[in-house]
Amino acid sequence: MAKRGYHHGNLRQALVEAALDLIEARGPTGFSLSEASKQAGVTPAAVYRHFEGREDLIAEAALQGYEIFADVMQRAFDDGKPSALAAFEATGRAYLAFARRYPGHYIAMFESGISVNRTPQLAAASAHARGILEQAAYNLSLYLPADKRPPSSMFSAHILALSHGVVELYARNSPGTASQYPPEDLLETGIGIYLRGLGLLDADT
Amino acid sequence: MAKRGYHHGNLRQALVEAALDLIEARGPTGFSLSEASKQAGVTPAAVYRHFEGREDLIAEAALQGYEIFADVMQRAFDDGKPSALAAFEATGRAYLAFARRYPGHYIAMFESGISVNRTPQLAAASAHARGILEQAAYNLSLYLPADKRPPSSMFSAHILALSHGVVELYARNSPGTASQYPPEDLLETGIGIYLRGLGLLDADT
DNA sequence: TGTACATCAGTGAACGCGCGTTCACTGATGTAC
DNA sequence: TGTACATCAGTGAACGCGCGTTCACTGATGTAC
Numbered sequence: 001m002a003k004r005g006y007h008h009g010n011l012r013q014a015l016v017e018a019a020l021d022l023i024e025a026r027g028p029t030g031f032s033l034s035e036a037s038k039q040a041g042v043t044p045a046a047v048y049r050h051f052e053g054r055e056d057l058i059a060e061a062a063l064q065g066y067e068i069f070a071d072v073m074q075r076a077f078d079d080g081k082p083s084a085l086a087a088f089e090a091t092g093r094a095y096l097a098f099a100r101r102y103p104g105h106y107i108a109m110f111e112s113g114i115s116v117n118r119t120p121q122l123a124a125a126s127a128h129a130r131g132i133l134e135q136a137a138y139n140l141s142l143y144l145p146a147d148k149r150p151p152s153s154m155f156s157a158h159i160l161a162l163s164h165g166v167v168e169l170y171a172r173n174s175p176g177t178a179s180q181y182p183p184e185d186l187l188e189t190g191i192g193i194y195l196r197g198l199g200l201l202d203a204d205t
Numbered sequence: 206m207a208k209r210g211y212h213h214g215n216l217r218q219a220l221v222e223a224a225l226d227l228i229e230a231r232g233p234t235g236f237s238l239s240e241a242s243k244q245a246g247v248t249p250a251a252v253y254r255h256f257e258g259r260e261d262l263i264a265e266a267a268l269q270g271y272e273i274f275a276d277v278m279q280r281a282f283d284d285g286k287p288s289a290l291a292a293f294e295a296t297g298r299a300y301l302a303f304a305r306r307y308p309g310h311y312i313a314m315f316e317s318g319i320s321v322n323r324t325p326q327l328a329a330a331s332a333h334a335r336g337i338l339e340q341a342a343y344n345l346s347l348y349l350p351a352d353k354r355p356p357s358s359m360f361s362a363h364i365l366a367l368s369h370g371v372v373e374l375y376a377r378n379s380p381g382t383a384s385q386y387p388p389e390d391l392l393e394t395g396i397g398i399y400l401r402g403l404g405l406l407d408a409d410t
Numbered sequence: 411t412g413t414a415c416a417t418c419a420g421t422g423a424a425c426g427c428g429c430g431t432t433c434a435c436t437g438a439t440g441t442a443c
Numbered sequence: 444t445g446t447a448c449a450t451c452a453g454t455g456a457a458c459g460c461g462c463g464t465t466c467a468c469t470g471a472t473g474t475a476c
Contacts, residue, residue, distance in 0.1 A: 006437050007452055027318055029234050033430060044430075046453050054430065110373075111316075113232055150394070154386055157375070158367070158395040165370030168315075170362070181359055189355070190363040190399075197402030211470050212419055238463060249463075251420050259463070 012050040014040040019061050020104030028112035033057065058112050059122060065105030066125035072098050073132045084139045085200060088159070091136045092191050095163035096183060099171060110164075133160060143200060155198070162190050217255040219245040224266050225309030233317035238262065263317050264327060270310030271330035277303050278337045289344045290405060293364070296341045297396050300368035301388060304376060315369075338365060348405060360403070367395050 008014065018039040022031040033054045037044045051057045076094035080087030099106045108114070109126075116126045137156035141149045171183040195201045213219065223244040227236040238259045242249045256262045281299035285292030304311045313319070314331075321331045342361035346354045376388040400406045 006454090007439075011452080029318065032428075034428070042452095043454055045432080045455075048431075049452055113234065150398075154391065154394065157386065157391055158398070161370030161374055161391065161395065162363070162367045163370065164374055165366030165368065168373060169366055169369055181362065186359065186362055186366065189359065190366065193355075193363070193402035194395075194399050195402070197398035197400065197406075201402075211421090212472075216419080237461075239461070247419095248421055250422075250465080253464075254419055 008040070008042060008046075011040060011042060011046065015042075015047060015050060015057060016061050016064065019057050020108070023058075023061070023107050023112070024104035028058070028107055031058075055114060055118075058108055059114050059118055061105065061108040062112065062114055063119070063122050063125055065102060065109045066122065066129055068102060068105060069098055069109070070125065070129040070132060073129055077132060077136050084136070084143060085195070088136045088140045088195075089188075089191055091133055092159045092163050093184070093187060095160070096167055096171060096187055099167045103172075106167075130156075130160070140200065144198065148199065150198070158194065159191060162194070163187060166190070213245070213247060213251075216245060216247060216251065220247075220252060220255060220262060221266050221269065224262050225313070228263075228266070228312050228317070229309035233263070233312055236263075260319065260323075263313055264319050264323055266310065266313040267317065267319055268324070268327050268330055270307060270314045271327065271334055273307060273310060274303055274314070275330065275334040275337060278334055282337060282341050289341070289348060290400070293341045293345045293400075294393075294396055296338055297364045297368050298389070298392065300365070301372055301376060301392055304372045308377075311372075335361075335365070345405065349403065353404065355403070363399065364396060367399070368392060371395070 015036055018036040019031060021039065022036055033047055034044045036057065037047050047053075047057065051060065072094050073091055076090040077087050080090040117123050134153050134156045137159070138152035141152045141155060166183050166187045170181075170186060192201065220241055223241040224236060226244065227241055238252055239249045241262065242252050252258075252262065256265065277299050278296055281295040282292050285295040322328050339358050339361045342364070343357035346357045346360065371388050371392045375386075375391060397406065
């Protein structure tokens with residue numbers, strides 16, 4: 001990563017990565033353009049060759065986050081392919097794994113305050129990710145008798161909300177109160193009980 | 206609220222309220238000490254007669270939030286007293302109602318980045334609120350056969366996570382993507398399915 | 411009731427700081443001939 | 444291969460700004476006698 005000379009080579013991406021590091025380390029508030037540029041070994045003014053400004057840089061980080069997120073979800077879904085149920089559970093768990101593994105992206109996406117409607121690209125990326133979860137939910141809902149089948153968008157919204165809540169309250173250290181249960185367990189048992197409530201799992205499972 | 210003269214009378218609380226207004230309007234980031242003091246009709250320096258600084262003021266807002274929150278939860282719980290089930294559902298719903306009605310407090314508590322461990326008082330207030338939900342969960346769990354009874358703290362954590370996730374993703378406008386379902390419905394159906402999964406509701410309910 | 415005085419809540423000017431952003435510039439790169 | 448030149452990525456100095464915080468101060472309040 002040593003700076004070569006006058007020209008950086010791949011400053012745009014280097015700035016995004018610096019931003020992600022800083023966001024992860026200090027939260028979305030503690031991040032500044034100047035600092036990101038310094039970390040990339042460059043003058044603050046150089047940022048403006050690649051981004052419109054501070055917000056634009058964060059938005060790019062979030063965009064990349066949504067793309068990775070969609071990827072991760074897709075892969076989790078595919079891995080569980082043989083059983084729609086497994087696919088669904090895996091997709092939910094992937095949420096938690098993503099938050100753990102890409103904390104900078106996660107924060108940029110969900111805690112930085114930038115709106116998903118800031119840009120058509122960003123809206124598309126987020127819609128795409130959500131679509132994958134809904135697809136998993138839809139496939140799963142086919143196992144239910146048609147008259148007891150809830151709309152799959154509702155049912156994926158439940159899983160998404162539960163996952164998000166678990167991450168925010170018990171996985172990220174921000175609110176400070178760790179639960180006595182590991183977030184993974186909390187999520188897994190929660191999803192299990194929920195699916196049983198839908199009639200998709202036996203009462204003894 | 207007109208300023209009387211040289212002395213304000215109740216500046217401390219006026220500052221907290223100004224802070225809440227600003228936080229609600231602009232998010233935790235957009236809030237500044239100077240602005241809060243201006244809104245309270247007072248010089249920025251006056252703030253230091255009542256608070257140690259910016260963070261301390263936000264912490265006080267969060268503290269008051271936890272107290273109101275605990276109150277609201279307690280009341281919801283009491284109102285559903287005759288049926289433990291009703292009490293539990295009401296307590297969950299109260300979460301959403303709180304976020305809607307006291308957005309400034311809600312943000313100060315959950316989105317401002319101040320840690321609940323900042324102060325013993327703050328930790329106590331938050332523990333107290335959580336305790337109420339756990340109590341509701343415990344009472345409810347007594348309806349289950351002892352061998353199938355999950356720990357009530359786990360089960361209240363599930364409801365809390367679901368509620369929090371619904372609020373963050375679908376009730377607060379920040380991430381920008383409104384669901385097609387009203388958050389109240391999402392939460393109610395979600396809790397319903399979950400409770401059915403626990404065997405606390407008939408399959409047809 | 412009236413005066414003296416301690417207490418305390420607010421003033422307002424000043425500070426240093428880091429921020430985001432702009433600007434005219436310059437050094438490096440790559441392409442045309 | 445060598446030279447001229449356009450393009451473009453980065454510099455560095457400067458800006459105005461609002462912020463949080465400090466300080467010596469002053470005006471109002473309330474209490475003792």
